[in-house]
Amino acid sequence: MIIGIEGVSCAGKSSLARALAQALDDPLVVPCYYHTAPDPALLPAPVAPSADVQLAGLHILLEVEQIRRRRAEEADAQGRDVIFDRTVDTLLAHAHAVAELHGYPIISQARQLILDTRPLLPALTLLLHTSPDVLAERAAKRPGMPPIFYAPDFARHFNEHFTSPLTPHCIRLDSTPPTAALVPRAVQHIRQARRAAGHHPQDPGPGGPAARRAA
Template identity: 50%
Template sequence: MILGIEGVSCVGKTTLAAALATHLNQPAVIPCYFHASPDPTRLPAPEPFTAEHQLANITQFLDVEDLRLAGARRALAEGRDVILDRTVDTLLAHAHAVGRMNGFDCDDQAQHAVTSRAVAMPDLTVVLTADPDVLACRARLRKGMPTIFYDRHFSEHFNAYFDHPLAPAVVRLDTTTGSPEELAARALDHIHRHQAGERQEAS
């Protein structure tokens, strides 16, 4: 299966991916766009101020998605599970959020740009959420974190996008309740339910 892990920066995606890896079938963890990029310094700035700029940014990120897709396909061909640290829905959630914050709407064009390419589409996406104040505290500990990533309005708009994502199945988990181990257990419960439902549909 392909599992997507989503949410704004500092919400705990990478930590959850590592916790889940030991419970899945030799999963390949596909890194986020920043870490998957051959040269992260060439990635676009996180806050474009026009729709045209945002759409150009998405095209650039989709070139990185080609690399992520290749890695996912190799793992699936080997019979392994795949964990995506961010999915293409991140690109659309980001476009939705910055558009609402800067007075433009390129949601339809952005979705067309993404769906016109081959992408790694998760079977199930786990969207992690947390109180924006908690995220802001975490983000301040990370040197160089762009302020937009811990802006309360950005988080609200980003998370609202996942009411209607491309991913066929989405569950939301609050990372501020319980320990990391409890969060992983809740995520695994949803994963097992999803897998059981798929097996039932196939039989």
């Protein structure tokens, strides 16, 4: 099964992805865009000086998405679970937030650009959210992070996108508690998604094996 983990920076996505990698049976964890890009220095700035430049940056990110997609498809073909640390919905959520904050009329174009690539979507996306105070506290431990990535207004607009995401099944999880406390809840949602999809392998569970996704 393909699982997406979403949320603004410092929401706990990478920590949960690593923890789920221990709870599931040999899944592939696909890193975020920054950690997948051949040269992160060439990635676009969070906010461009114009709508056209913002959309041009989306094209760059979609090139990185093709790298992530190939890795996921190879693992999926092997019957392995795949965990995406951010999905294409991140790109739309970011575009939505920038559009709301800076008045760029890019939401429809951004959505169509992504749909035209026929994106690989998770069967289940877990959207992590927490309070602005918690985000700021966590961000203080990660010097150099652009403040926009966890600013309250940005986070609010980012999360608004997930009222109508591309992913067919999105669950919100409060990520204020420690990651260890989130894992059982995340695994429960994964079990439910498997059953809804008609798969009946051994359920995943913390500390135990889980059957691979049916080929």
